[in-house]
Amino acid sequence: MAHPKAAEVRKLTDADITEQIDGIRRELFDLRFQQATRQLSNTHRFKESRTKLAQLLTVQKERSRSAAAS
Template sequence: MALPAIADVRKLTDGDITEQIDATRRELFDLRFQQATRRLEHPHRFKEARIKLAHLLTVRNERQASAAQAVSAT
């Protein structure tokens, strides 16, 4: 599975980003649980999920910063 490009994340709406952040955090929790119970079959999913979460959080924070800057500029 190829890693998602951040350009694809930038096309999402704010609601979609929030939903995907929640889903990715749940996925990371499930992966940690599987690792703890020694049922983890695909350890590479940790890296993919962390990168995806970083992309989502980066775009969300950029949007919040630009919104705050726009409000303070007026």
């Protein structure tokens, strides 16, 4: 799974970013549950999901700060 570039994430609307953040948080919850029950086979998905979540949250925070400054 390739990580989206920051420019690609910035092209998304606020609603799309929020939707993706919710989806990734659900995915991380499911991954933790699978790991706890020893059903998780590819643990690298944790890092990928956390990285993508951080990228989305960063763009969301940038937008909220720029809106507050304006």
